Amino acid sequence: MAKRILITDDALFMRVTLKNILTQNGFEVVGEAANGREAVELYSSLKPDLVTMDITMPEMDGLEALKQIRASDPQAKVVMCTAMGQKNMVVEAVQNGAKDFIVKPFQPERVIEAVSKLLAA
Amino acid sequence: MRAEFVNPFVQATCDVVRLTMGTEPKLGSLSARPKIFTATEFNVSCGIVGDLVGGVLYGLSSETAYSVAKQMLGGMEEIPDELSTSALAELGNMISGNTSSKLQALGFVCDITPPSIIRGTNISISTIDIPALVIPIELGAHGSLEITVSLKERAAVKAA
Numbered sequence: 001m002a003k004r005i006l007i008t009d010d011a012l013f014m015r016v017t018l019k020n021i022l023t024q025n026g027f028e029v030v031g032e033a034a035n036g037r038e039a040v041e042l043y044s045s046l047k048p049d050l051v052t053m054d055i056t057m058p059e060m061d062g063l064e065a066l067k068q069i070r071a072s073d074p075q076a077k078v079v080m081c082t083a084m085g086q087k088n089m090v091v092e093a094v095q096n097g098a099k100d101f102i103v104k105p106f107q108p109e110r111v112i113e114a115v116s117k118l119l120a121a
Numbered sequence: 122m123r124a125e126f127v128n129p130f131v132q133a134t135c136d137v138v139r140l141t142m143g144t145e146p147k148l149g150s151l152s153a154r155p156k157i158f159t160a161t162e163f164n165v166s167c168g169i170v171g172d173l174v175g176g177v178l179y180g181l182s183s184e185t186a187y188s189v190a191k192q193m194l195g196g197m198e199e200i201p202d203e204l205s206t207s208a209l210a211e212l213g214n215m216i217s218g219n220t221s222s223k224l225q226a227l228g229f230v231c232d233i234t235p236p237s238i239i240r241g242t243n244i245s246i247s248t249i250d251i252p253a254l255v256i257p258i259e260l261g262a263h264g265s266l267e268i269t270v271s272l273k274e275r276a277a278v279k280a281a
């Protein structure tokens with residue numbers, strides 16, 4: 001059965017792009033969240049195998065959503081996917097349990113590599 | 122504005138343009154904005170907060186905006202307005218995010234705010250008391266991108 005993924009990004013463009021990349025590579029996109037709060041809610045209702053998480057978003061940013069998702073499920077697999085590639089962001093995300101950190105703009109292969117590796121484990 | 126803040130914007134813009142538009146960007150000549158200036162027809166605005174405060178405006182003509190959005194969407198025909206607007210907003214977000222990584226390498230830790238869009242003709246913009254600089258970037262066949270940057274060190278803002 002296809003692995004189930006929840007996409008989180010405030011930009012419709014990025015949600016469409018990620019969905020295309022993931023579905024073309026055999027993954028199922030089960031939900032799309034436009035901010036951190038929606039991601040936390042959809043995570044608990046959909047129980048996806050993996051979450052992609054933007055950082056800069058209105059309402060609740062991706063670092064706060066990462067903390068809340070990991071608090072509710074310590075096994076949650078969250079991959080950050082953000083334009084904020086600076087050291088302090090990477091360190092904070094990894095310390096809070098993010099499994100990988102993809103900096104935008106990305107090549108589709110980078111996304112597939114990160115997601116495949118985590119879902120094979 | 123300090124000259125050392127310009128290069129991170131130029132480098133980040135060039136990196137993002139090469140990856141998203143497949144075109145080789147060219148830097149034009151920098152100039153200072155007058156106190157009040159007229160914006161281009163399509164603008165993405167991002168705030169910058171942290172060791173530096175201020176904002177950046179990415180300005181495009183309507184034709185350039187359409188051409189860039191179409192390229193970012195893989196040449197899709199019939200692009201819904203919501204999707205092309207989102208692509209350009211994300212372009213501003215990506216350039217701002219990559220810039221903030223480069224600013225951190227210079228010792229300035231900053232966060233950026235989600236982008237907002239300003240569209241229309243004859244829109245007057247003023248950055249009030251933070252003088253603004255224009256960084257023009259040629260995007261090959263797409264046209265040009267005008268980056269208006271107004272940034273101050275936080276301590277300098279407090280002292281003012």
Ligand SMILES: [Mg+2]
Pocket residue numbers: 009010011054055056057214235
């Ligand atoms: Mg975002």
